[in-house]
Amino acid sequence: MAIKLTNTHVGTIYSQTRLLSYKTLFSWYSGLLKPKPIKPPHKHIIQIGDPRLRAVSQPVPYDDIYTEKIQSLVKHLAGIFKKYNCIGLSAPQVGVQLRIFIMGLNEKSLQEYSPKERKLKEITLIKPMVIINPEVKILDFKKLVFSESCGSIKGFCADVPRYYSLELKGFNEIGEHINMNATGFTARIIQHEMDxxxxxxxxxxxxRKTLSCTCWEVVNDRNGKVELPYGPV
Structure with a gap:
């Protein structure tokens, strides 16, 4: 049986075909413009909500410390650490689930704290150091509550209780054993990275009541046109 197409039928078919072609073309172009997924380690600090921040990291076999893979990761971490002016940075924060972190506090970072704050929180210079497979033993169970921020919770801070002093053991980037005691702010950094x-x-x-945007006043002064900064820890 022959089917007779009216002008209305032809117009509908043409419109649907044109719509299908547009969707196909748009999808194709979107695929071209969409950046390819980048494998870790990332060149940025991943943010809260990324499931990798909730995974327990795996220890590094001692013999692997000398491999190109681990040495390259340590070098990469050091670069991100410097780029964002961190005082602590862990491998999970660049998307790698290995038990490695870096900490350090230079003169420039020290000057960002007032003399009163430095004394109260016992903030001192920390020579940059890499810790692989860190282990912590609490020496003083007294907890101090001070404000903390985090590179993975961009633009916010809150009051957090931490133990006052601890012993840290682990290995550096060339496999040498590390054994040190830490108190005050240094102990806080270590506990933050261990977390x-x-x-x-x-x-x-x-x-929870103390959670705050670190630059809420600037946000208001600039009518919301502000890029939230990375936290130092």
Missing amino acids: HLDGKLYTDSMD
């Missing part, structure tokens, strides 16, 4: 290696964030133990 990252265990899939935890400071939001898990913070005083």
